[in-house]
Amino acid sequence: MPVLVLLRHGESLWNKLNLFTGWVDVPLSEKGIKEALKAGELLRGLRFDVIFTSELVRAIQTAMLAMAESGRVPVILHEGRMGEWGRIHGEDGKDFIPVIKSWHLNERYYGELQGWNKDRAREVFGEERVYLWRRSYDIAPPGGESLKDTAERTVPFFRERILPALEEGKNVLVSAHGNSLRSVVMHIEGLTKEEILRFNIPTGVPLVYDYANGELVRRGYLTEKGYDKDLGI
Template sequence: MSNLILIRHGESLWNKLNLFTGWVDVPLSEKGVKEALNAGELLKYWRIDVIFTSELVRAIQTAMLVMSKNYSGIPKIEHENGMMKEWSLIYGEDGERYVPTYKSWHLNERYYGQLQGLNKDKAKKIYGEEQVLLWRRSYDVAPPGGESLKDTAKRTIPYFRGKIMPELERDKNVLVSAHGNSLRSIVMHIEGLTKEEVLKLNIPTGVPLIYEYQAGKLKRMGYLYEWGYDKSLHIK
């Protein structure tokens, strides 16, 4: 048996300002740092064998803050190519345990196109609440110049199937630190949600969502809080 731990990054500076962020590389706010450290506290004694994050700093920061509390080992970024791959190799036995960490744009937030940088309330005033809700939560309506959730899934799901699932199959506990919509597409896939159901799916910042992997199946344990699991998928 192994565990899949999904976590949306803690609150970012632009979440705080209520701005569409997408691929804009915004760091965590002070509250976001606290949320990530709190998640780290909850996961302190969990064995984490491998980490996947997006290429965006808010997800990387969140994974690193979680690992700053965790005893599994030191996260080591596995570079795919170039001098970083060659020169960052660790030679010999130094007694440390390293946790391989893979960064990929496949896990990046939905690309929000022309909405990036716009205030979400201002967008509702300009385009209407219904239109903005469709852009933010529907499956196949893309924001202007950006990705629909369906488009996002075209990059997240092959990555999930090709890179993340094989680790679970090898009994590795996996931490995935990513974003509201890249995780919505993954949860939709795991849970087999319909287009209608995914409209209601909203993933909170900084709360680990735990799955158990056994005999080829992922079973939802729920969102992990101080007091235990919240088994519902739609957190108010």
């Protein structure tokens, strides 16, 4: 039975500083590195056939670190000359995991809020307005995306690239971001606008789905104690 694992990147340096990050390409913090390695320990028993990540380094780092002890080598697939020159010769590929990057899986774009301290933003714009920008479904921050806007790029990519891999019987790891993954979960589980606003994905904790008979069924968050279906609710 194919498995889909959604993994929110570990804590980034700007998460640590309480800043709106969005599409700013900020790496993991020391805590985030540890979270990614811990996720890899938990996932050690799963053999992934393909990995999808966003274009942002914190998601790529998380995938690479999580796979560090898997016994296989994640190899980023490039296009153009990089792809041509990066071809693997003389190997059957069994020890390599293809990694596909796409901006469609990037975090929600926060527009003019990017780089703002979240507490400072509340002081300047007001608690209620910032709350709506952060937690509503279809209200976007100035110049940015709402969760609805984010879903309009993540869900088609999920349908066109990720779902076919599962249909081929492949185990898939998706390393991305809180909001991009929430929009995918909303689609998979048929959650309402109200339900997705209460749904949170913890950093560095794998969320596992089983794919069978054309459907994805949540197994739960993979923890040291086993699977927890309700951790993000």
